[in-house]
Amino acid sequence: MQRWLLPLACLVTLAGVFGPWVAHPAAGLVITGLDLGEYVKFLPTVQRGEIWLWRPGFYAPLVCVSATCSLAAYRRDLGYAPWLRGLLLLLALVSALNLLPPAWTPQRLLAAEFRWQTSALVLLLAALGLSPLLALLPRSQAAAAASLAALAALVFPIQGFLAILPAVGALMARPISPAWGMWCTVAGLLALLIAWWQPKRAATPSTIM
Template identity: 35%
Template sequence: MKWYERLLVALIALSALAMWLPWVWHRAAALVLTGLDLHEFIRFMGEVRTGQVRASALPLCAPLLVQALTLAGIAGCSHWTVYGKGTALALAAWLVAVIYPPLEQPKVLATIWLLLLAAFVAMVFIHPAACFRVALLAIAGLAASVPPLVQFLVLLPALDRLYGRPVTVGVGFYLEAAAGLGCLVVGLAAGAVCRPGRHFSAAAAIRQG
């Protein structure tokens, strides 16, 4: 992997990490909301349940889902050992299970796990060129960061009303924004220096016999 690919992967990981950090900060620890807390919290917000505020938990899941998909894809097209690939897939499966607990949503969890496996197998056979990988990673980074940021901004007025005063936006939100901006900048910069070239493809090797 090129340095800019590694940087994009790190930014996507940073995007996922931001979900464990506070998005709503309060001096009282019980009123602090992390990104993962918001994923559950909005389901019980009165304005969301009555339809006054259009919100969904899915955009807030984007960083972890994209991180899981990225891990599966990288494991498929990398030259890691079997143990390395297995560890990456296990971590990807765990990230999805954080959002969709096995005992609560087993069908959804199983479906996403199958998609991760499909991404892994696809990358094994396609083994895309560096330029294509950069494009995929940059798009993945934006797909991880933009949905939760937009969803949070939509929810912010309702959160202000719920808390009875303007809430203090936590570090998780800003870290998510930084990760998304970083993916955009690095993706554009890498696209400027990346040059299409020949690359090994397992599928091509099979066709050639």
């Protein structure tokens, strides 16, 4: 079951990140999980320092998915067929590239504001390239690394989002509650944690066609 749960959990997490965290009848006012890292910079309460949050933390789910896929793709105990391995590597790449800031340029990537995102992007692309070697890590180490990433992805964006929710509601002049994107992200990350810590079960590539 773990072999299927890992890619499914990654897909669910990404669906949540790209889905709405703040819903609104006007499409232009919908805020997705991917938007939050940029959106919070323009909130007056954040600019005045009345709300503390770690802005790069909103990208933690993307980091988690990319790292998890790179760690899992070539593991022999998971026994992924080539097509499913290719899907995991594609998810790792897509997740990593979404760390790029809007309208990015090489100069902008080196700016202090985006230094964390740029560093994470470089590390994730390196992990993607080294995925066959990462598969040699003991299962306990891979599970621990992926679990730490999942826990960070559960804490930082959710804490930050709930902290700014009243300010967003005040701007929109209407009560705001978390939309399905947030819950989908949480469900996917919890599923990732469960998947990594399921009992080990031997598999061969032929088991998933």
